[in-house]
Amino acid sequence: MESTVLVKAFGILETLAHEQKAMSLAELTEVLSLNKPTIHRILQDLIGLGYVERVGGGVYVLTHKLRRLSQDEGTARLIEVGEPLLAGLHEATEETTNLGVLRQDKVAYLMVLESPQPLRRVEGPGSLDPFHSTALGRAIVSHLPEERWPRLMKGVRLRKQTANTITDKDALVETLRTAKAQGYADEWEENDVGVMCVAVPVLVDGEPLAAVSLTVPLPRIDRARERELVTRLRETAAAFGGAL
Template identity: 25%
Template structure:
C-alpha cells in the first residue's frame, strides 16, 4: 500500500518520497539556521509537524542530528554525506591549485561553484580573509541570481534553460541593490555572455563586490565558474575588471583542458 502511494505521488515506482522528505529536513539547516525547532523545520520544508518529528527523531537516533529538548541541530556525523561527494570526485582537487594561485596573485579570496537547482554551491575555495558576514566554505549555498558565480554560469546556458530559470526563480532582494526584475536580470545575463564575465556590485551583501568568469569545458558547456570577491571600500567598481580579470581568465584557460 505504501509503495502504491509513493508511485501515485511521484509517478515513478522507483521514487522514494520518504527519502526525498528526509533530505529536505537535512537541507533546512544552513549557516543562518543552525538550530531549528520542530515547527521551524515543518514550516521550512512544507511537511507536517508529525512527519517532521519522525524524520528529526530518526536523524537524532542515527546520530546525524542533536536535540537539546527544544532545538534540533545537525551533528558532525552529517559531514559523512558531504565527504562522500568530495572523496568520489576530483573536482575540488583539480580546482584548488588554480584558486590558490589566483589568491596569491591578487591577495583576494577566490572560489569555484556549480549550480544546484536555483542556487550555487561552492565546490572549492581559497580564502585570504573573511569579507562576508557569514562564513563560506565548500558546500555553502547562495542564490544564483545575485552572485557573480551564478550569473557567469547561467549566462552560458541554452536560452530555454535561462527562460525556465527566470520563470520559476524567486529573485529575493538581499540588499537594496539586488536586481529583482526578471527582465533586468535577463539583460544582465545577455551582457555577461557578451563580455565574458559577470560583476556583482553589493547585490548579495552590502560592502561586497565580486567578479566571475565561466569555466568553458572542452565540450563547450559551462557548469563551473570561478570568482574573486573583494571589499567595496578597498576596490572601486571600475577597477574590478582591470585588477582581477587577467588572473581569472588565465585560470579558466588553463583549467579548460582539464574538464
C-alpha cells in the first residue's frame, strides 16, 4: 500500500475499534470524511487480509485476527478454543451466539456470531455491556464467590437499560443466587427492548473464565424453547471448559 492508503486503512481500523460496533459504509464515510469508493476499496483489501469482515445488513466489523494482535494469551486461548464450539452452537440454533468475559463491572464480547435470520440484535466483538443487565454478566458473576458480589457492585451505578432492568442491589443478589442454583442466567428485555438472552458460564475448576450466550428476539422464544437452548448452551460450555 502507498503511505497515504496505509494511513487511511489505519483510520478505518481505528474507527471500527473506537466505535466498538458494526458500521456501515455511509457511517465510515461520515466519520472519516473520505469518499465512498476509497473507503470501499480499502475495506475490500482489509477483508482480503482477514482484518475486517462484512456482516449482515452491509456493515463492517473487526475480525478476531486483528484483535489477537493485542490480546493477552488467556483471551487468545479462549477464542481459539471457543471458535469451533460456538460455530456449532450457532449452526444448531441459528440465533446470535456470543462469548463474553468479565472486565471489571462490564462484559466484553470476545466473539459474536450473528443470526442469519432477518430479525436479530447486532453486537460487535469488543463491545461492552453492563454485567448486571446481561445474561453473560450474570452467568459469570453468579459463579464468583458471593463475598465478592458487594465489592463488585460497590460504587457501580446499576443503570436502567430498559424499563425492565433490575437495579435494586438486593433483587440483583437474589437473581444471581438463582442463576447459580440453576446453572444458567437469563434476562428478558433488560438490556435491549424486544430481545432476551440466556447464558451459561464456562467453568474450569469451578472458576468462571467466560460465558456463552444466545440472544433471541421475543417472537422466536418461549419458556419451552429457552429450556432447549439452555441444554445446548450447557453442552457447549461443558465442552469448552473441558477443552481449556
